Amino acid sequence: DKSPLGSRTREQTQEERRKKALQLQKRSRQNQIEYARRLAFEKVTVDVSQ
Amino acid sequence: IAEIELPTNQWSELIPTLLDNVTNQESALQRQASLQTLGYICESTEPMVLAINANEILTAVVQGARKEETNDDVRIEALHALYNSLEFIRANFEREGERNFIMQVVCEATQSSDERIQLAAFECLVRIMHLYYDKMRFYMEKALFGLTVLGMNSEHQGVALQAVEFWSTVCDEELELQEEANEAFEVGEQPERVSFDFAKTAAPEILPVLLWMLTQQEEDADEDEWNIAMAAGTCLALLAQTITDHIVPPVIPFVESNIQSTEWRYREAAVMAFGSILEGPNPQILTPLVNQALPTLINMMRDPDVNVKDTVTWTLGRVSDVLVECIKPDIHLPQLVSALVLGLEDNPRIVGNCCWSLMNLAEQLSNADDTDQETSPLSRYFEGVITALLRITDRPDNEANSRTSAYEAISTFVSTAAKDCYPNIEKVAITVLERLEHTLSVQNQLIGSDEQNAHYELQSNLLSVLTSCVRKLGKNISSIADRIMTVFLQILNSQSKHSTTKEDVFIGVGALISALEADFGRYLEPFMPILYSALQHPEEYQLCGIAIGLIGDICRALGENAVQYSNAFMELLIQNLQSPVLHRNVKPAILSCLGDIALAIGGQFESYLNVTMMVLQQAGNMRADKTNLDMIEYVNQLHEGNVEAYVGIVQGLATGGKTPLIAPYVPGMFTFLSIVAEDEYKSDTLVRSLVGLIGDLADALYGTDGKQFFQVDWITQTLREARSSRHYSQSTKEVARWAKEMVKRTLQS
Numbered sequence: 079d080k081s082p083l084g085s086r087t088r089e090q091t092q093e094e095r096r097k098k099a100l101q102l103q104k105r106s107r108q109n110q111i112e113y114a115r116r117l118a119f120e121k122v123t124v125d126v127s128q
Numbered sequence: 129i130a131e132i133e134l135p136t137n138q139w140s141e142l143i144p145t146l147l148d149n150v151t152n153q154e155s156a157l158q159r160q161a162s163l164q165t166l167g168y169i170c171e172s173t174e175p176m177v178l179a180i181n182a183n184e185i186l187t188a189v190v191q192g193a194r195k196e197e198t199n200d201d202v203r204i205e206a207l208h209a210l211y212n213s214l215e216f217i218r219a220n221f222e223r224e225g226e227r228n229f230i231m232q233v234v235c236e237a238t239q240s241s242d243e244r245i246q247l248a249a250f251e252c253l254v255r256i257m258h259l260y261y262d263k264m265r266f267y268m269e270k271a272l273f274g275l276t277v278l279g280m281n282s283e284h285q286g287v288a289l290q291a292v293e294f295w296s297t298v299c300d301e302e303l304e305l306q307e308e309a310n311e312a313f314e315v316g317e318q319p320e321r322v323s324f325d326f327a328k329t330a331a332p333e334i335l336p337v338l339l340w341m342l343t344q345q346e347e348d349a350d351e352d353e354w355n356i357a358m359a360a361g362t363c364l365a366l367l368a369q370t371i372t373d374h375i376v377p378p379v380i381p382f383v384e385s386n387i388q389s390t391e392w393r394y395r396e397a398a399v400m401a402f403g404s405i406l407e408g409p410n411p412q413i414l415t416p417l418v419n420q421a422l423p424t425l426i427n428m429m430r431d432p433d434v435n436v437k438d439t440v441t442w443t444l445g446r447v448s449d450v451l452v453e454c455i456k457p458d459i460h461l462p463q464l465v466s467a468l469v470l471g472l473e474d475n476p477r478i479v480g481n482c483c484w485s486l487m488n489l490a491e492q493l494s495n496a497d498d499t500d501q502e503t504s505p506l507s508r509y510f511e512g513v514i515t516a517l518l519r520i521t522d523r524p525d526n527e528a529n530s531r532t533s534a535y536e537a538i539s540t541f542v543s544t545a546a547k548d549c550y551p552n553i554e555k556v557a558i559t560v561l562e563r564l565e566h567t568l569s570v571q572n573q574l575i576g577s578d579e580q581n582a583h584y585e586l587q588s589n590l591l592s593v594l595t596s597c598v599r600k601l602g603k604n605i606s607s608i609a610d611r612i613m614t615v616f617l618q619i620l621n622s623q624s625k626h627s628t629t630k631e632d633v634f635i636g637v638g639a640l641i642s643a644l645e646a647d648f649g650r651y652l653e654p655f656m657p658i659l660y661s662a663l664q665h666p667e668e669y670q671l672c673g674i675a676i677g678l679i680g681d682i683c684r685a686l687g688e689n690a691v692q693y694s695n696a697f698m699e700l701l702i703q704n705l706q707s708p709v710l711h712r713n714v715k716p717a718i719l720s721c722l723g724d725i726a727l728a729i730g731g732q733f734e735s736y737l738n739v740t741m742m743v744l745q746q747a748g749n750m751r752a753d754k755t756n757l758d759m760i761e762y763v764n765q766l767h768e769g770n771v772e773a774y775v776g777i778v779q780g781l782a783t784g785g786k787t788p789l790i791a792p793y794v795p796g797m798f799t800f801l802s803i804v805a806e807d808e809y810k811s812d813t814l815v816r817s818l819v820g821l822i823g824d825l826a827d828a829l830y831g832t833d834g835k836q837f838f839q840v841d842w843i844t845q846t847l848r849e850a851r852s853s854r855h856y857s858q859s860t861k862e863v864a865r866w867a868k869e870m871v872k873r874t875l876q877s
Contacts, residue, residue, distance in 0.1 A: 081442055081445055081480050081481045081483075081484035081533075082484065083480050083481075083483055083484045083487075083529060083532075083533040083536060085529075086529065086532075088532075088585065088628075091532065091536070092588075092628055092631065095592060095631075095632065095635060096631070096635070096670065096673070096674065099635045099638055099674065099677060100677060100717075102599070102638075102639075102642070103638070103677045103680055103681065106642060106680075106681070106684055107680065107684075107720065107723075107724060107772065110684060110727060111727075111775055111776075111779065111820065114779050114782075114783075115820070115823065115824070115866060118823075118824075118827045118870065119866060119869065119870070
């Protein structure tokens with residue numbers, strides 16, 4: 079079959095779903111960490127300006 | 129027996145005995161059997177083990193493969209054995225004299241009157257090209273070019289297939305060399321190996337043959353059986369990627385003169401040729417051609433021949449995938465979507481390709497960076513497409529994966545939809561929920577494993593669509609959250625062992641947690657026992673891995689309130705980390721999860737700090753064998769998990785005002801970071817995490833004597849490299865710039 083979908087096995091489909099879930103979790107973690115870092119940076123900027 | 133004994137230096141007389149049979153036995157049957165045995169041994173034994181006998185083995189097999197060998201069966205076995213020995217005779221191939229002789233024997237064999245010998249010889253040539261491309265220049269000029277073109281024209285399909293495979297292999301090798309060259313040039317170096325541009329030189333000769341081969345389709349070809357039309361199409365696609373723009377002038381006239389042929393074979397070949405060259409050449413060259421071809425292709429969705437329609441749909445999928453800018457929403461989309469939706473009513477093969485095309489359109493036409501886009505070019509078609517796809521999902525069978533493809537397409541349409549589609553997505557969620565509820569009601573009526581498997585596959589697909597809806601709608605799913613969670617729990621409680629469906633439920637639960645955040649709290653009481661159970665079965669590592677991810681989701685959702693579960697979480701995570709049963713691929717996620725818990729509960733992580741740091745130090749001591757690529761990748765992931773754990777702990781304790789607690793662990797952390805920083809195989813994501821942690825530590829140690837840890841060269845170098853090197857992504861550079869500012873502030877404090 080020419081299209082990737084037609085020849086994809088069930089295991090491959092499942093692996094894609096796991097990867098997607100993991101990717102989204104990593105993104106959520108990153109967002110949380112980056113938020114804290116932005117706050118820290120803003121504090122730096124305030125310190126410097128003072 | 130040889131596979132077991134030879135690597136431990138046992139049965140040392142085996143190979144000499146077999147070789148003696150090959151060279152000295154009069155009986156052809158004995159020689160044939162010995163060569164066959166030798167072939168199997170070469171195939172199954174590690175090349176390093178056989179390298180010590182390489183000279184003798186090579187002498188024997190080449191002797192059997194020569195044209196002077198009168199017995200064809202002996203010759204075939206010799207060529208098969210030669211094929212299997214090619215990897216460990218590297219030293220022999222380095223010597224010109226021996227190499228010349230081997231190549232002569234193989235090339236002569238391609239001219240045998242016995243097609244089986246021809247086939248075996250061409251198989252050898254394919255493998256030789258893959259393993260020893262760098263040595264092939266002389267032979268290509270002298271013989272290989274002519275031989276392989278002749279082989280492509282062979283009346284024996286097997287031989288023709290191998291000859292085409294030869295050129296596909298050439299393209300594979302040259303594409304890899306091009307990539308290596310680009311990477312070298314990026315860092316101002318010369319590449320170690322160069323391409324000899326065999327494909328480009330050969331193109332004028334092999335292209336006409338490939339195009340002709342495209343027209344040799346079988347009427348009712350078995351899709352699982354490789355035939356010359358399929359091989360030619362694959363080779364053409366590889367050639368297009370290798371020689372890029374040069375492919376266009378010879379192919380387009382073929383397309384133009386055959387696309388409206390009265391004979392289906394020529395129409396199909398024309399479309400296949402067109403679809404095959406869409407990746408490789410400069411889009412600026414292809415765009416006007418695609419613009420011109422699109423109306424014709426869309427019309428050809430109504431072609432009377434199913435093979436033609438199948439290839440047309442595939443080609444439209446290719447356009448949507450790699451040249452979506454050619455599809456003008458106002459001009460092409462109405463007819464294109466209409467034709468694809470019509471195609472969903474067609475033969476299952478067509479359905480699969482239509483789903484793929486629709487998915488590509490959805491992915492390419494949505495704005496990936498703007499998850500809150502108000503509308504998109506596909507919004508007006510959303511309801512119609514989903515309705516048509518849902519009809520496919522009602523089909524009683526999954527021929528050509530058509531039903532699964534339809535579910536995947538629905539998921540993609542949902543996940544890439546704009547806000548103006550949300551009301552429709554809610555309807556999809558409810559439809560899917562109703563179907564899931566129905567599957568539960570019939571679960572006890574299933575007879576036999578086939579019915580059960582089909583049932584679980586259906587549940588998996590429905591869960592996947594529902595998960596996409598939950599992810600998309602976010603908090604807007606709350607009106608049906610109770611119903612969703614009820615179904616999730618019912619499925620989990622009704623499952624005996626089938627963990628793939630359990631995985632899909634867990635993934636759905638993860639989506640619901642992220643959507644509802646703290647409001648998910650009310651479902652934790654019934655769900656936790658199921659989660660703990662999954663965490664206590666490391667042998668089902670896939671499910672265990674997803675369960676670990678859910679711990680992170682729960683922590684992010686509950687924040688400080690996650691502390692009521694932290695004892696159980698920590699115990700299970702540490703247990704799993706130390707488990708000899710758990711697949712190692714799950715362990716990096718466990719480390720990251722420790723960081724998630726620390727981030728959530730902040731200062732309350734104090735009671736777990738000592739044991740966690742011990743565990744992280746142990747994990748941080750893992751080193752990769754630099755000759756083992758898999759191990760390098762694994763250790764990169766493990767170290768990344770390690771760093772993420774440290775980040776969570778440092779940030780979490782800071783939030784709780786307990787930063788001083790990390791003081792005893794700081795030297796160890798910096799030692800670990802310096803080792804990671806010096807690792808030449810560290811990945812971009814690892815570097816991003818690493819420099820991020822440096823910044824977090826700088827923030828944590830601000831105004832303390834801990835700033836001494838930053839007064840070292842490796843920190844300056846690492847931050848500089850991460851900010852400026854072409855190896856690292858934009859996001860890594862941004863984190864590095866931030867970290868630099870934090871370090872600067874701390875050093876000045």
